[in-house]
Structures are given as structure tokens and as C-alpha cells.
Amino acid sequence: MKLPQAYASLSEQQAAEHIRAAKAALGPDLVILTHHYQRDSIVAFGDFVGDSLELSRRAAQVRDARYIVFCGVDFMAETAAMLCGPKQVVLIPDRTAMCPMAAMATRQQAVLAWDALTALWGDDLVPVTYQNSYADLKAFCGEHGGAVCTSANAQKVLQWAFSQRGRVIFFPDEHLGRNSALALGVPASQIRVWDPDAPDPQALRDARMIVWKGFCHVHTRFTxxxxxxxxxxxxxxxxxxxxxxxxxxxxxxxxxxxxxxxxxxxxxxxxxxxxxxxxxxxxxxxxxxxxxxxxxxxLARSQCGAMYRITPQALAYTLDELTQGRFVNRVRVPKTIQKWANKALERMLALA
Ligand code: SF4
Known part of the structure; x- marks a missing residue:
């Protein structure tokens, strides 16, 4: 939804006044979750500030609040919508706050990779997806005995995955997958990349850890x-x-x-x-x-443009509308996807 001009033209200070007033009006009905990568003028209004694991946990815990406004990127708000209670409403101030890395592995591509790799190894394979992925890919992992992980628990989840079966396919971040496997002692020679644009299953025959060819441009910018x-x-x-x-x-x-x-x-x-x-x-x-x-x-200046889409003006509009009982950018996940995605998330939360 396009931000109305009356809000787009607010100064930061004017937007802050709207936010303060709306927060006071909504009281305990409202919880604002903010990610560490948000700008200070957003973090200042967060009831909780954290990384994606901490915010996932919060979303699962804040059962008294009717509304959760998520100041982060789209896949995080989706996760909050899956972990919160059935009557709670999750909103994101700007729908275009979309993580480019999450879009690098679609469920459809994952199915193709899965079919090719299980043709090689049978069911000796566990899918693990980084939290930075969309709900349907999380659901794919849940359906196939796998789990979600975050950067805070990737090694723990991988250890669990290797205790289940001999091989792991890791979506969508090549680097988190490789770094976590190396830290667990998996030899570099057994870590191979799956490129969805040029799949070559035979070249992966000896691999134990298959990492998807996805990346975060914010973090791969460091050299x-x-x-x-x-x-x-x-x-x-x-x-x-x-x-x-x-x-x-x-x-x-x-x-x-x-x-x-x-x-x-x-x-x-x-x-x-x-x-x-x-x-x-x-x-x-x-x-x-x-x-x-x-x-x-x-180490060098690197900014996440997706996180930066959340502005005080957009937050002010979301909250003002909420005081009128109107939902801006409500985040919902279809029940069929939610069922299996939650399975993968629950496996992670149980390990964490
Ligand atoms: S920092 Fe990277 S992984 Fe995180 S939201 Fe931004 S682009 Fe996505």
C-alpha cells in the first residue's frame, strides 16, 4: 500500500509524535517488535529489539497483545504471523521491506533440487532452511523432516540434522551454510554448492553438505x-x-x-x-x-535497503490506522503452509 501523502510528508519529529500518541492510545493491545538493523528512530519505539531468533521467540510469547507491528523484513513478519496466537494480528509498516536473499530460493526450485538429490541418495537427506526464507520453503522443510535455523543456532540445528540422516541441503544462504558446516568440522571438500540456475547433481555425489547458491549482499560486501x-x-x-x-x-x-x-x-x-x-x-x-x-x-559501511524501507512515517500511518481499527499491510500465511512451516520452526525452537 502506498503511503498517503499526508504521512509521507511528515518530518521525523512529527511522525514520532503520531507514534507516541498511537502507542498511548493502543496501550497493552500493541507490541512493536524491531530488528537490530532498523534505524534508531524506529528502534526507539520498539517494545523488544532483537535478532530474528529473539523476535521469533517474542512473537510466540506476547499472547496478551492483540496487535504485533513488526519492524523488520517480510519473512520475519511471516514468522511472527505463524507463531502468534490465532486471534492476534501482525502488521508490517511497509510491504516492500523484502529480503532479497529470501527470494533466492523458491519452493519450486527446492522441489526440483530435492527430487534430483533424493534420486542420488534416497532419503538420506535433511532439508534445513535459514529463517531468512519464505513460509512455503519453511513448510517444504517441515514436510520433509527438516527444520529452520537462525544465525544464532545454525550449528546446533545442523548437528541435529546430521544426527537424523547422512546429508543436509541448506537453503538459501551458501555462506551461513558453509561457515556453520566448517565450524562443525565438515571438510571443505564435502561442502558443495547447488546452483538452481545450473543444477548438476552428479557433481555433488560425494557431498555431505549441499549449500544453496544464495547470499546476503549486505554481508558479502565485506572483503x-x-x-x-x-x-x-x-x-x-x-x-x-x-x-x-x-x-x-x-x-x-x-x-x-x-x-x-x-x-x-x-x-x-x-x-x-x-x-x-x-x-x-x-x-x-x-x-x-x-x-x-x-x-x-x-569493517566497511554496508546497509540493508530492505530494512531501511521501514520509516517512522510508515510506522506512524500503520499505528494511526490501527487506532481506528483498520489494518495496514496485515501479514497472513495460509493455514496449509503454516501447519508444516510451524513444524520446522518448532523443531528449531525445541533445539534452541
Ligand atoms: S541483511 Fe541481508 S539477509 Fe538480512 S534482511 Fe537484509 S538482505 Fe536480507
């Missing part, structure tokens, strides 16, 4: 040259990166951690430390502001 430049400029700096970065960048850094893991990593460094962070710029800048006793710098 080993960025790491070297930070080491030259700040020889004592620690470098921590998100596991959606390439394996080369992860290997050259001091640590790889999920979004919430990065928050803890910075918090736990001693005063006076210097840390360079390879993740979305809004989180890096917030961590710099929250840790004034440390030097916190970006």
Missing part, C-alpha cells in the same frame, strides 16, 4: 581487503563478523557471531578495546553509541 585495511589501521583491534560473510572473511577475522552474538561480543570486551564489526551499519553505529568506553568501527 578480506577490508579486514587487512582494519588490521593495518588498528593493529590491536578485534574483528567480528556475521556468518553470512564469505568463509575467507570469516577465516581472517577474530570471530564470527550471529547478530545477538555480535552485541554480546562487543559488550564483553574490556574498556579501551577496539573492535571492527562486519554487519549492517545501523547496528554497528548503535553499538558504537552504546559502548562509549570502546572504539567501535565498521
Amino acid at each position: 578480506t581487503a577490508d579486514v587487512d585495511a582494519i588490521r593495518a589501521r588498528y593493529p590491536d583491534a578485534k574483528i567480528v563478523v556475521h556468518p553470512e560473510c564469505t568463509a575467507e572473511v570469516v577465516a581472517r577475522s577474530d570471530a564470527a557471531a550471529s547478530t545477538s552474538g555480535i552485541v554480546r561480543y562487543v559488550r564483553d570486551l574490556p574498556a579501551g578495546a577496539t573492535v571492527a564489526i562486519g554487519t549492517e551499519i545501523h547496528l554497528v553505529e548503535r553499538l558504537a553509541a552504546q559502548n562509549p568506553d570502546k572504539t567501535v568501527v565498521p
